[in-house]
Amino acid sequence: MDKLLLLGDEAIAQGAVDAGISGVFAYPGTPSTEITEYIQASKEAKERHIASQWSSNEKTAMETAIGMSYAGKRALVCMKHVGLNVAADAFINSAITGAHGGLVVVSADDPSMHSSQNEQDSRFYGKFAQIPVLEPSNQQEAYDMTRYAFDLSEKFGTPVLFRITTRLSHSRSGVKRGEMHPQNELSLPSDLKQFILLPSIARKQYDVLLGKQAAFQEESEKSGYNKLIPGKDKSMGIVACGIAYNYLMENYQGEEIPYPVLKIGQYPVSRRLVREFYDQVDSVLMLEEGYPVLEELFRGILDEGKPVKGRMDGTIPRSGELNPNIVGKALGKEIAEGYPVPSVLRGRPPLLCDGCPHWDSFGALNEAMKDYGPGRVLSDIGCYTLSALEPLNSINSCVDMGASITMAVGAAEAGLVPAVAVIGDSTFTHSGMTGLLDAVNRNVPVTVVLLDNSTTGMTGGQDSAGLGKLESIIKGIGVDEKHIRIIKPLRRLHDENVKVFKEELAYEGVSVIIPRRECVQTLARRMKLKHAKKKETKESVNN
Amino acid sequence: MKKDIILGGVGGQGILTIATVIGMAALSEGLQLKQSEVHGMSQRGGDVQSNLRISSDPIASDLIPEGKADMILAVEPLESLRYFNMLNRETGWLITSINPFKNIPDYPPLEEVLAEITKLPRYITIDADRIAQTQGSVKAANIVVLGAASPFIGLKYESLENAVRQLFGKKGEEIVNLNLQALKAGRDFAEENR
Numbered sequence A: 001m002d003k004l005l006l007l008g009d010e011a012i013a014q015g016a017v018d019a020g021i022s023g024v025f026a027y028p029g030t031p032s033t034e035i036t037e038y039i040q041a042s043k044e045a046k047e048r049h050i051a052s053q054w055s056s057n058e059k060t061a062m063e064t065a066i067g068m069s070y071a072g073k074r075a076l077v078c079m080k081h082v083g084l085n086v087a088a089d090a091f092i093n094s095a096i097t098g099a100h101g102g103l104v105v106v107s108a109d110d111p112s113m114h115s116s117q118n119e120q121d122s123r124f125y126g127k128f129a130q131i132p133v134l135e136p137s138n139q140q141e142a143y144d145m146t147r148y149a150f151d152l153s154e155k156f157g158t159p160v161l162f163r164i165t166t167r168l169s170h171s172r173s174g175v176k177r178g179e180m181h182p183q184n185e186l187s188l189p190s191d192l193k194q195f196i197l198l199p200s201i202a203r204k205q206y207d208v209l210l211g212k213q214a215a216f217q218e219e220s221e222k223s224g225y226n227k228l229i230p231g232k233d234k235s236m237g238i239v240a241c242g243i244a245y246n247y248l249m250e251n252y253q254g255e256e257i258p259y260p261v262l263k264i265g266q267y268p269v270s271r272r273l274v275r276e277f278y279d280q281v282d283s284v285l286m287l288e289e290g291y292p293v294l295e296e297l298f299r300g301i302l303d304e305g306k307p308v309k310g311r312m313d314g315t316i317p318r319s320g321e322l323n324p325n326i327v328g329k330a331l332g333k334e335i336a337e338g339y340p341v342p343s344v345l346r347g348r349p350p351l352l353c354d355g356c357p358h359w360d361s362f363g364a365l366n367e368a369m370k371d372y373g374p375g376r377v378l379s380d381i382g383c384y385t386l387s388a389l390e391p392l393n394s395i396n397s398c399v400d401m402g403a404s405i406t407m408a409v410g411a412a413e414a415g416l417v418p419a420v421a422v423i424g425d426s427t428f429t430h431s432g433m434t435g436l437l438d439a440v441n442r443n444v445p446v447t448v449v450l451l452d453n454s455t456t457g458m459t460g461g462q463d464s465a466g467l468g469k470l471e472s473i474i475k476g477i478g479v480d481e482k483h484i485r486i487i488k489p490l491r492r493l494h495d496e497n498v499k500v501f502k503e504e505l506a507y508e509g510v511s512v513i514i515p516r517r518e519c520v521q522t523l524a525r526r527m528k529l530k531h532a533k534k535k536e537t538k539e540s541v542n543n
Numbered sequence B: 001m002k003k004d005i006i007l008g009g010v011g012g013q014g015i016l017t018i019a020t021v022i023g024m025a026a027l028s029e030g031l032q033l034k035q036s037e038v039h040g041m042s043q044r045g046g047d048v049q050s051n052l053r054i055s056s057d058p059i060a061s062d063l064i065p066e067g068k069a070d071m072i073l074a075v076e077p078l079e080s081l082r083y084f085n086m087l088n089r090e091t092g093w094l095i096t097s098i099n100p101f102k103n104i105p106d107y108p109p110l111e112e113v114l115a116e117i118t119k120l121p122r123y124i125t126i127d128a129d130r131i132a133q134t135q136g137s138v139k140a141a142n143i144v145v146l147g148a149a150s151p152f153i154g155l156k157y158e159s160l161e162n163a164v165r166q167l168f169g170k171k172g173e174e175i176v177n178l179n180l181q182a183l184k185a186g187r188d189f190a191e192e193n194r
């Protein structure tokens, strides 16, 4: 079979399809989005009736996947690292219920925060849940490991966490496919109480999980994704986790690496391999992307063992993704230098698209807020977060998905009047709705600006779960109908819109203003498609 | 054979199209490939960059090491400066369009930008917008720049042509030809001005 040219994300998606999944459950988030998009576009996935619609958030995605696993079929869950926080409740408990059909959770970490608010390392979550973690070093491994992950999950009846980082997610390379695994038949767990986490059962299940730990470690030793590669120079040994291995290899083009290397792709890390490695070297260099997870373990709490170099002593910068240069420097290699970057260079920060409805929404909001002074707009996560920058300078916070409304409620209860929350339609259904219910129950004066562009714009225009349902949701939550105001964010309606904002800002209760106009990107895409369809039908009529 | 190329530009300028064309051409010649791209936030009119590595031997890293790039291929002059630190001092070529994309208030004077580029030992600066226009559409400016880079990429010119045919094939004969002409015009310019 020919090699496919795939992003790391796509390699995982293809691997999952070939592993016989029956569903992928996800909420879009960079750098994980392309996994689900690939499955949605896959003909094979369609033929196999693989469920692939976006979930409302990562928690519902995780829970739906647990349900599919309960019914005996293989399920994939995908999210970005901060999404795992949202799914954490279900995720941790899935380790206790265990899996029936294979259950694999992909968490895409974003070191260097290319498009995220933190760098958190999902490997900690794997350890926290006490389940196996897999971490590929390249696209081919991403494909192979995904298949292996489902086998592993079913072999031990456990969910498996699959950790990748941005660079692998969004880099493509040739990938060789393997055979397709058939989908599982529908079946129920042999123990029908397994998924009931009542304390008495949960305690039993927890013991089962603890009992599997030795086997997880044993499996790590055999898996082949953990390897001790011998080296002659024992003055140093190198531990390379996941993608760090490819930066290490880059520094030894074609040459043999003189030092022993412990390549790690599966956790919990094999104690035997670590012992064998540690005993033969005088010092250790730790290469891992994200937090110094293994480095801390190697150092121990007192740090009195052999010298360990890594993020904690500054050999590797404490934050940010790795690259060949950082690794080369840590190896003491001479680093080639390019030309100095000229000082006339200027930064070019991202900006809302030309014609984006948010320009007009914030234009009107900014003007209405003039009467009140700055510092009163709590925002959320989406394209509109860019309004924090020049020239709009509209918003004052961005903490996590859904935090705008709840923060506004807190600020209002602290006495900040008016307190404005800005949230997008997709983020609202992700985790804003519950916050709105809090606001209604507390009846605090908050003005919620629900920017409805009918899509998840930030990640490239995925379907938004609340499409066509927003007013009824808001009404259902209990917002007074008189204070649900729909406006059209357009330049020519500016004055009208400012008036609406002003009226609702003055209202001492919960109001929701919905500026509604489609994202220009998805609109353009839709128009193009429509045009193409029209042309097609015209041609077929003519023929 | 090994070429490490940094592609630079502004979101929406078509650098991923360039990457795809080079990638397809490289694959057709049986070469290995790694290409990392930008997604998400950075696409909204911000700077975008892609690392493209092609080689006859296996490629380890998805990222090109500093000072090792054989080429900076930029579709915008200011963006070409951003990756100077990546360029190999002994062998590196810089190929860029001279047409500024001004979506920031402090865009420096174009002469100053170009002055930095012309200090380099190996560069091609090309008025890609104008050349693309004469071929029928300014949209093909990215392909013009690719054409200007083509003598230095180490791939057969026919491979690039075939890749353009393959990639734009769905859009019809007219678009294919326009892009082939744009590619050729860029190449001719580079051959005359190298």
Ligand code: SF4
Pocket: A351, A352, A353, A355, A356, A357, A358, A383, A453, A457, A458, A519, A520, A521, A522, B044
């Ligand atoms: S992608 Fe859509 S929502 Fe996002 S900035 Fe562009 S137009 Fe606005």
